[in-house]
Amino acid sequence: MKKPGIHFRILLATFLLISATTFTLGAMGVNITRKFMQSRFEERISFLARYLALNAELGILIDDRVMLKTLAGNLLSEEDVAQVTILDSNGKKIADISKDISGPLNIVEAPVLLKESHDESLAFELDTAPEAPGKGLIGKVLITYSTRGIDNLLSAMKIHFIWLSAALAGLAGLIFYFISRSLVAPVTELAEEARLVAKGDLELRARPGSLPETRKLALAFNAMLDSLDRGREELARAREKMARQNSLAEMGKFSMMIAHEVKNPLGIIKSSLDILKKDFKLPDSTTMIRYMEDEIRRLNSLIEDFLSFAHPVRPSFRHVDVNALLKEIMMGFEIQKVGSPVEIHSHIPSEPCHARVDPDLITRAIGNILKNAFEANGDKGVVSITVSCQNDKWFVDIQDQGEGIDSENIHKIFEPFFTTRSKGTGLGLAYASQVIRLHNGTISVKNREEGGALFRVEIPISIIN
Numbered sequence: 001m002k003k004p005g006i007h008f009r010i011l012l013a014t015f016l017l018i019s020a021t022t023f024t025l026g027a028m029g030v031n032i033t034r035k036f037m038q039s040r041f042e043e044r045i046s047f048l049a050r051y052l053a054l055n056a057e058l059g060i061l062i063d064d065r066v067m068l069k070t071l072a073g074n075l076l077s078e079e080d081v082a083q084v085t086i087l088d089s090n091g092k093k094i095a096d097i098s099k100d101i102s103g104p105l106n107i108v109e110a111p112v113l114l115k116e117s118h119d120e121s122l123a124f125e126l127d128t129a130p131e132a133p134g135k136g137l138i139g140k141v142l143i144t145y146s147t148r149g150i151d152n153l154l155s156a157m158k159i160h161f162i163w164l165s166a167a168l169a170g171l172a173g174l175i176f177y178f179i180s181r182s183l184v185a186p187v188t189e190l191a192e193e194a195r196l197v198a199k200g201d202l203e204l205r206a207r208p209g210s211l212p213e214t215r216k217l218a219l220a221f222n223a224m225l226d227s228l229d230r231g232r233e234e235l236a237r238a239r240e241k242m243a244r245q246n247s248l249a250e251m252g253k254f255s256m257m258i259a260h261e262v263k264n265p266l267g268i269i270k271s272s273l274d275i276l277k278k279d280f281k282l283p284d285s286t287t288m289i290r291y292m293e294d295e296i297r298r299l300n301s302l303i304e305d306f307l308s309f310a311h312p313v314r315p316s317f318r319h320v321d322v323n324a325l326l327k328e329i330m331m332g333f334e335i336q337k338v339g340s341p342v343e344i345h346s347h348i349p350s351e352p353c354h355a356r357v358d359p360d361l362i363t364r365a366i367g368n369i370l371k372n373a374f375e376a377n378g379d380k381g382v383v384s385i386t387v388s389c390q391n392d393k394w395f396v397d398i399q400d401q402g403e404g405i406d407s408e409n410i411h412k413i414f415e416p417f418f419t420t421r422s423k424g425t426g427l428g429l430a431y432a433s434q435v436i437r438l439h440n441g442t443i444s445v446k447n448r449e450e451g452g453a454l455f456r457v458e459i460p461i462s463i464i465n
């Protein structure tokens with residue numbers, strides 16, 4: 001069986017509590033009112049009885065029955081009075097009139113006493129306690145009255161109280177219904193949202209609502225979903241990376257095998273070509289010979305790249321002036337680019353900056369980044385190199401004015417064999433980052449707002465005084 005929820009429980013408890021309270025208070029109120037009204041009513045009837053007894057004294061003394069009847073008749077006109085009887089001292093009825101009223105009936109009696117003197121103050125007489133029984137007793141007055149009026153009034157009051165209590169309980173129930181709904185609704189909503197998230201709607205977020213507590217709950221729930229999202233994205237990226245690395249590793253092994261296998265035949269082709277050139281006295285300028293030599297050189301450098309990436313040489317670190325080293329590298333590039341419209345802007349401080357590096361490896365690594373920058377620029381624009389030596393680090397910024405790097409590729413470009421160039425091997429940056437890691441440095445890249453890419457190399461230095 002489904003258990004009742006918080007909302008229903010709060011409502012039921014409130015309803016029962018309010019009903020019990022209002023009914024108890026109502027019953028107490030009715031009871032007190034009943035007692036009060038009954039005593040006032042009885043007081044009134046006994047007052048009337050004593051008033052009649054006082055007035056009947058003379059009529060009894062002179063035995064004037066008409067007068068007594070008139071007095072009794074006056075009293076009978078009172079709404080609740082059913083019968084008025086006046087008796088003489090022997091208990092004989094000397095006046096007795098009645099009217100038809102439904103019960104329940106009660107009787108009140110008052111003695112008719114012979115007073116020695118008559119005081120004018122009726123109130124005084126009425127309030128005075130009756131004298132000792134028998135003393136001056138000349139008769140008595142009996143008033144029969146009906147309590148139906150007061151009973152009806154009390155029943156009407158009871159019904160009013162019941163309605164009032166029920167209305168109060170209903171109103172309280174209604175108020176608590178809305179209060180409890182506003183308390184419980186955000187929790188129910190959150191539960192529903194959690195169910196939808198569990199079903200796969202991962203974009204869904206809880207609405208914060210207006211109550212501070214449920215707002216906190218919703219925000220915590222959303223934060224949890226955000227962090228789950230981030231975790232899932234990271235996992236997906238890690239999976240993708242692993243898959244890529246696995247295939248790269250396989251590709252790498254295969255490439256290495258081919259490189260090894262091609263290296264020896266290439267050497268044989270190269271020496272055979274040299275022999276042919278010598279035997280047939282062919283000049284170096286022969287077009288076919290030049291083509292063959294160019295292609296052999298290109299294949300050779302490709303194989304060298306593969307092999308140097310797969311089996312990096314042990315670095316031989318030396319203290320060198322890296323600023324001077326970079327000037328040399330740039331000079332090499334200036335020579336290589338003769339005839340190219342691409343300009344080189346170098347900002348290399350003239351002061352030396354000493355670092356413990358392998359100059360050959362650094363030359364090749366920086367060379368690869370520069371080569372990419374020239375390739376990105378095509379045959380126009382500026383490639384600029386800015387070097388600085390600060391905070392125990394040597395910084396080299398290389399920026400170009402090419403297309404920049406697509407955002408989906410930017411985190412892949414340092415992986416081996418990643419290339420977007422038809423003749424590229426995808427090893428240039430992988431090699432550069434390998435070398436920079438060997439020097440405990442870092443390499444990073446970003447696209448410039450003005451266009452083009454900016455590569456930054458940071459290498460820790462040791463200043464030699």
Ligand SMILES: Nc1ncnc2c1ncn2[C@@H]1O[C@H](COP(=O)(O)OP(=O)(O)OP(=O)(O)O)[C@@H](O)[C@H]1O
Pocket residue numbers: 368372373376400402403404405413418419420421423424425426427428429430453
């Ligand atoms: N300056 C740059 N501007 C735009 N894209 C770049 C830049 N440098 C590198 N890249 C991108 O990164 C890829 C990887 O570069 P990397 O140097 O490793 O290999 P490659 O240049 O393609 O081939 P290789 O260097 O072996 O000739 C490039 O194919 C290119 O897509």
Ligand SMILES: [Mg+2]
Pocket residue numbers: 368371372424428429
């Ligand atoms: Mg390259």
